Amino acid sequence: MMMSNELNWLPDLINKLDKKSVREAYGNTLVSVGADKSVVVLDADLSTSTHTSMFQKKYPERFFNVGISENNMMGVASGLSWTGKKVFVSSFAIFATGRAYDFVRQSVCYADSDVRIVATHAGLTVGEDGATHQMLEDIGLMTGLPRMRVFVPADALETEEIVRYVYENRGPFYVRLSREKVPVVHDSESFRFGRAETITDGDDLTIIATGILVSAAKIATSYLKQKGISARVLNMATIKPIDSDSILKAARETGRILTAEEHSIYNGLGSRVSEVVTESYPVLVRRLGVNDTFGESGKSWELMDKYGLNPMGIVNKVEEMMKVTV
Amino acid sequence: MQGSARSENLEEIAKEVRKSIVKMTFEAKSGHPGGSLSATEILTYLYFRELNIDPANPNWPDRDRFVLSKGHSTPVLYSILAMRGFFDPNLLHGFRKINSLLQGHVVNHIPGVDITAGSLGQGLSNAVGLALAAKIDKKSYRVFTLIGDGESDEGSIWEAALSAAHLKLSNLIVFLDRNMIQLDGFTEEILTLGDLEGKFRSFGWAAITIDGHSFAEIRRAIEWAKNEEGPKMIIARTIKGKGVKFMENNPEYHGKPVPNEEKLNEALKDIEGM
Ligand SMILES: Cc1ncc(C[n+]2csc(CCOP(=O)(O)OP(=O)(O)O)c2C)c(N)n1
Ligand SMILES: [Mg+2]
Numbered sequence: 001m002m003m004s005n006e007l008n009w010l011p012d013l014i015n016k017l018d019k020k021s022v023r024e025a026y027g028n029t030l031v032s033v034g035a036d037k038s039v040v041v042l043d044a045d046l047s048t049s050t051h052t053s054m055f056q057k058k059y060p061e062r063f064f065n066v067g068i069s070e071n072n073m074m075g076v077a078s079g080l081s082w083t084g085k086k087v088f089v090s091s092f093a094i095f096a097t098g099r100a101y102d103f104v105r106q107s108v109c110y111a112d113s114d115v116r117i118v119a120t121h122a123g124l125t126v127g128e129d130g131a132t133h134q135m136l137e138d139i140g141l142m143t144g145l146p147r148m149r150v151f152v153p154a155d156a157l158e159t160e161e162i163v164r165y166v167y168e169n170r171g172p173f174y175v176r177l178s179r180e181k182v183p184v185v186h187d188s189e190s191f192r193f194g195r196a197e198t199i200t201d202g203d204d205l206t207i208i209a210t211g212i213l214v215s216a217a218k219i220a221t222s223y224l225k226q227k228g229i230s231a232r233v234l235n236m237a238t239i240k241p242i243d244s245d246s247i248l249k250a251a252r253e254t255g256r257i258l259t260a261e262e263h264s265i266y267n268g269l270g271s272r273v274s275e276v277v278t279e280s281y282p283v284l285v286r287r288l289g290v291n292d293t294f295g296e297s298g299k300s301w302e303l304m305d306k307y308g309l310n311p312m313g314i315v316n317k318v319e320e321m322m323k324v325t326v
Numbered sequence: 327m328q329g330s331a332r333s334e335n336l337e338e339i340a341k342e343v344r345k346s347i348v349k350m351t352f353e354a355k356s357g358h359p360g361g362s363l364s365a366t367e368i369l370t371y372l373y374f375r376e377l378n379i380d381p382a383n384p385n386w387p388d389r390d391r392f393v394l395s396k397g398h399s400t401p402v403l404y405s406i407l408a409m410r411g412f413f414d415p416n417l418l419h420g421f422r423k424i425n426s427l428l429q430g431h432v433v434n435h436i437p438g439v440d441i442t443a444g445s446l447g448q449g450l451s452n453a454v455g456l457a458l459a460a461k462i463d464k465k466s467y468r469v470f471t472l473i474g475d476g477e478s479d480e481g482s483i484w485e486a487a488l489s490a491a492h493l494k495l496s497n498l499i500v501f502l503d504r505n506m507i508q509l510d511g512f513t514e515e516i517l518t519l520g521d522l523e524g525k526f527r528s529f530g531w532a533a534i535t536i537d538g539h540s541f542a543e544i545r546r547a548i549e550w551a552k553n554e555e556g557p558k559m560i561i562a563r564t565i566k567g568k569g570v571k572f573m574e575n576n577p578e579y580h581g582k583p584v585p586n587e588e589k590l591n592e593a594l595k596d597i598e599g600m
Contacts, residue, residue, distance in 0.1 A: 043510075045476060045479070045508050045509045045510050045516060046509060046510070047510050048509070048510055049509075053510075065510055065516050065517075066479075066517065067476070067479035067508070067513075067516050067517030068446055068447070068476050068477060068479040068480055068508065068509075068517075069479045069480060069481060069517070071481060072481065094445070095445070098445075099445065127356070128354065128356040128357070128422040128430050129356075129398075129430045129431065129444075130422070130429045130430040130431055130433075130444070131429065131431075131433075131444075132397065132430075132431040132442075132443075132444030132445055133430075133431070133444065296424070296425075296429065297422045297423065297424070297426065297428075297429045297430040298422075298423060298424030298425070299423075299424065302424045303424065306424060306425075
């Protein structure tokens with residue numbers, strides 16, 4: 001029997017879960033695809049944090065630290081790509097998509113450059129560095145760009161699969177990763193480009209989650225089951241192009257959709273899902289995310305609890321939604 | 327200068343500031359000691375000798391401004407603001423913790439803080455705005471700014487530099503903390519900055535290079551700045567981690583506190599023996 005006080009990450013839920021670093025998964029995968037001599041990796045003075053330093057160690061001749069110049073880095077990446085290089089670019093999400101937005105728009109997306117942006121330290125789980133470093137708007141910025149395809153892996157294994165996918169295919173791509181080690185969701189490979197993954201089936205309501213919130217949704221669902229609510233959980237690892245078929249199927253079959261993400265409620269997964277639902281099969285959609293505010297300093301999981309981005313936050317929203325007659 | 331800071335011995339104050347930097351980052355288990363320790367003399371001198379400010383009236387419109395453009399170096403700024411009486415020193419215990427005033431990167435709702443920063447390369451442009459406003463309003467306040475050498479990789483630093491010279495901002499005095507280290511390692515290995523003094527001069531600034539750990543040189547540089555036209559760049563040669571032997575010139579301590587009590591005591595002893 002699961003108790004409702006076990007639905008916050010702290011004091012101990014998060015410690016009981018098996019967690020793995022998505023940044024290490026990125027570094028490892030970079031090293032493995034790096035055997036291909038056309039792979040070139042750029043970073044802007046954060047290689048020790050993004051873990052592109054792992055690639056640098058193995059292939060120093062194809063790694064370039066451009067210093068703290070994110071705009072320049074995106075332009076250089078675009079130039080490199082037009083000679084047939086497969087370019088990976090890394091920084092924190094805030095700088096890769098925020099600082100360098102216009103370079104990403106013009107030099108990468110409009111120019112249709114074969115560039116893969118893999119950004120770490122997205123969302124509140126940056127922790128102590130606080131609001132200046134906690135990117136909560138990047139899904140909006142990146143999904144808004146024509147040609148850009150956007151991914152948020154739920155765990156380390158899915159990160160490996162997505163990094164391999166973006167290596168094997170032509171950019172532009174944006175992959176969003178966290179600083180924190182994240183709970184393991186998958187025990188085997190399951191990623192399919194542009195396809196939502198059904199984590200649990202259910203018919204009272206669907207929770208569409210991405211990133212760290214997928215594991216939160218999984219935990220919330222076992223609790224809800226005890227209370228007689230059968231929730232479907234979809235892992236939306238590809239945010240763009242979004243899997244409209246799975247969303248509309250959920251709308252038709254469960255009649256209610258809750259989205260959950262470590263991102264602003266504006267312009268993220270919740271907005272993208274709402275657009276699909278509203279256009280073709282309007283049902284009740286509610287969004288769990290950060291409510292139009294900046295973050296703050298604190299420990300990662302403390303912040304996730306404070307802002308309600310935990311199993312409890314999901315359960316509360318679901319219970320509210322089940323009270324609405326549809 | 328308002329308040330009572332003038333008579334105290336600067337070396338002694340700097341020691342207290344350094345201890346506070348090491349302690350508050352240790353307590354927070356997070357934060358940036360290296361670039362705080364390198365800038366300790368610069369900020370100590372400004373806040374205890376030079377800035378025309380009033381801790382009892384932090385928003386006094388005619389005050390001198392200070393912009394921490396390398397906004398991660400909050401431990402040195404917060405320690406000094408607390409010592410100068412802008413807020414209760416007990417708040418330093420909340421540094422980087424949830425629901426606390428003292429955010430990891432500098433933010434302008436903190437008493438004594440003029441400009442929010444943390445995304446590198448933006449503070450200097452803010453400083454240009456503050457200095458320009460003084461010109462528009464015919465006010466005599468000055469704008470002091472601290473930028474990093476790694477931070478100077480950002481193109482926006484050089485855009486601001488062009489603006490400041492074009493606008494003839496004689497009231498803008500910038501210190502560049504030339505500690506030769508950025509996040510991933512040594513600046514000249516990552517992105518060569520070369521002759522910064524010459525670069526700023528060619529951008530239309532008055533520029534000099536000093537020992538950033540010498541109060542006498544900092545004082546002379548500020549006196550020099552008072553007699554020069556246009557924006558002023560003071561390149562302060564410093565040692566990242568200065569005062570704590572195992573941190574000195576060690577890129578590892580850019581964004582990492584001392585790891586345990588033993589190292590904390592070693593660090594405090596080093597500082598005491600300076
Ligand atoms: C635009 C931007 N890119 C990256 C970072 C991450 N970052 C924080 S501090 C730092 C290194 C700064 O080096 P420097 O300016 O030399 O500072 P100091 O040595 O004085 O600490 C980096 C890359 C940032 N804060 N802002
Ligand atoms: Mg430096």
